[in-house]
Amino acid sequence: MNLSEAKEVLASCGQEHLLRFYDQLNEEEQQSLLDQIAAVDFSVLEIAAKKSEEVRGKIEPLKEYCTLTETAAKKDKFESAGLDAIRHGRVAAVLLAGGQGTRLGSEHPKGMYNIGVNKDLYIFEMTIRNLMEVVKKAGVWVPLLIMTSTKNHEETTNFFEEKNYFGYDRDHVRFFIQDMAPSVDYNGKIYMEGKGKVSSSPNGNGGWFSSLMRSGLLEECKENGVEWLNVFAVDNVLQKMADPLFVGGTILSGCPSGSKVVAKAAPDEKVGVMCLEDGRPSIVEYYELTEDMMYEKNPDGSPAYHYGVILNYLFRISALEDIADQSMPLHIVEKKIPYMAEDGTLVKPEKPNGYKFETLILDMVHMMDGCFVFEVQRGREFAPVKNKTGVDSVESARALLLANGVEL
Ligand code: UTP
Numbered sequence: 001m002n003l004s005e006a007k008e009v010l011a012s013c014g015q016e017h018l019l020r021f022y023d024q025l026n027e028e029e030q031q032s033l034l035d036q037i038a039a040v041d042f043s044v045l046e047i048a049a050k051k052s053e054e055v056r057g058k059i060e061p062l063k064e065y066c067t068l069t070e071t072a073a074k075k076d077k078f079e080s081a082g083l084d085a086i087r088h089g090r091v092a093a094v095l096l097a098g099g100q101g102t103r104l105g106s107e108h109p110k111g112m113y114n115i116g117v118n119k120d121l122y123i124f125e126m127t128i129r130n131l132m133e134v135v136k137k138a139g140v141w142v143p144l145l146i147m148t149s150t151k152n153h154e155e156t157t158n159f160f161e162e163k164n165y166f167g168y169d170r171d172h173v174r175f176f177i178q179d180m181a182p183s184v185d186y187n188g189k190i191y192m193e194g195k196g197k198v199s200s201s202p203n204g205n206g207g208w209f210s211s212l213m214r215s216g217l218l219e220e221c222k223e224n225g226v227e228w229l230n231v232f233a234v235d236n237v238l239q240k241m242a243d244p245l246f247v248g249g250t251i252l253s254g255c256p257s258g259s260k261v262v263a264k265a266a267p268d269e270k271v272g273v274m275c276l277e278d279g280r281p282s283i284v285e286y287y288e289l290t291e292d293m294m295y296e297k298n299p300d301g302s303p304a305y306h307y308g309v310i311l312n313y314l315f316r317i318s319a320l321e322d323i324a325d326q327s328m329p330l331h332i333v334e335k336k337i338p339y340m341a342e343d344g345t346l347v348k349p350e351k352p353n354g355y356k357f358e359t360l361i362l363d364m365v366h367m368m369d370g371c372f373v374f375e376v377q378r379g380r381e382f383a384p385v386k387n388k389t390g391v392d393s394v395e396s397a398r399a400l401l402l403a404n405g406v407e408l
Contacts, residue, residue: 001038003030013042014189020342021195029196036198040182040190044203044357047330056288057278061296061304065261065274065373066249075245082248086138090227093131093142093241094212096311096361097124097156097234098149098178098202103387104235104394109152111234112159113385115394115401117408123385124159126237126406128166134242141172142242143226145217149178149202176215179203181357183337191339191354194346199339204358205233205311206328209320222317229320231361233311237397238383238404240312240376247314250372256319258372259283259365261307262382267294270391271308272362274373281373282366283309307375309362310382314372323367328359380404 001009003022010016018037022030071078085091101110111124135141148156157175160166165173181203182190191199208231212218221229228247232239240246243260250258259281261274272283284293289305296304334352341347365371376382383400386392398408 033196060276078245078248082244092226094231178211185354206359253372255370255372256316257368258314260312262378281371283362
């Protein structure tokens with residue numbers, strides 16, 4: 001993009017101020033700024049403006065789950081179907097590690113966090129260790145695709161190199177970078193982070209599939225015979241990826257997607273909850289659950305909205321391709337956004353001063369034609385690291401790791 005093209009684009013969406021400091025930049029910085037402008041997804045601003053028109057469908061309790069009891073009865077069938085798919089290279093794991101981990105507040109990518117006590121144990125290391133269990137059982141390497149963002153890509157890839165991929169075969173690991181979305185003030189004007197830097201943040205974990213397609217890695221997966229993608233969050237240190245039981249169960253169910261769920265610890269626990277939306281499986285966010293819904297009961301007396309998602313989904317690639325053209329709901333998050341003021345001073349706000357835009361992977365479930373909802377044991381598979389202390393923290397995850405026999 002050249003200067004006059006940039007001026008034209010910016011004028012069409014009222015963002016001319018992004019070139020305010022252009023004349024004060026050297027040639028290289030000027031080109032970098034033009035490149036950033038070319039990369040900005042301005043369409044989110046229009047979608048955000050129309051946001052108030054969006055309404056949620058009719059939410060009801062979901063009735064069909066594969067419970068722990070059902071899995072125990074079908075264990076052998078599920079496991080052999082899952083191992084068969086893994087051995088034939090039909091399953092790849094996708095690690096979402098593009099987030100900024102603001103709640104944890106570490107300077108480095110969340111996966112680099114050392115959760116060890118008496119020895120080093122990094123979150124990425126735990127991920128690899130958990131995946132290695134399947135590799136050993138299946139006798140094949142599972143392709144691992146790691147999503148980073150421009151903010152943490154270099155540090156993440158260097159870390160894996162430095163740690164020799166924690167023993168994983170590097171030929172089976174690929175990285176791809178997620179797209180960014182602009183951060184704006186309350187009037188929809190994009191902030192500048194510096195004189196030659198547009199303020200942006202990773203566009204949410206829902207951007208993973210479009211970013212995977214753009215990177216060319218989806219084609220590579222398909223050429224290698226991969227049919228299913230198991231997508232999971234970096235911050236659950238007990239996360240089981242490419243779990244043969246889950247993979248087998250989902251494939252045998254005939255559903256194009258699957259989601260692991262756990263029984264909620266309390267009716268008001270802050271997790272997304274499986275439900276039906278207009279008759280299709282969907283996820284209702286904790287803040288969308290009314291008090292009545294939290295305590296609602298099924299006819300048999302069991303809680304109606306009881307199963308929370310743990311960001312471990314399995315998707316059939318062909319089903320993802322079918323929905324690739326559909327736009328995903330845009331979530332607008334209020335944030336503290338550091339910015340450069342008109343006079344060139346840098347401001348670090350004390351309270352939220354604008355919005356960032358995200359799409360969320362959980363919205364993909366509702367876009368699918370069906371979802372196999374698979375209960376797993378909470379104490380064995382759910383140890384999220386969101387905060388330093390308290391709920392879903394380094395402390396609580398350490399306790400859960402110890403309870404599962406992991407030496408720290
Ligand atoms: P969270 O929603 O917990 O966000 O991510 P976060 O950025 O890690 O942490 P906070 O909210 O700033 O404290 C859930 C998963 O989705 C990934 C994260 O890396 C984590 O694995 N994620 C999130 C992305 O890959 N990209 C994003 O843009 C956002």
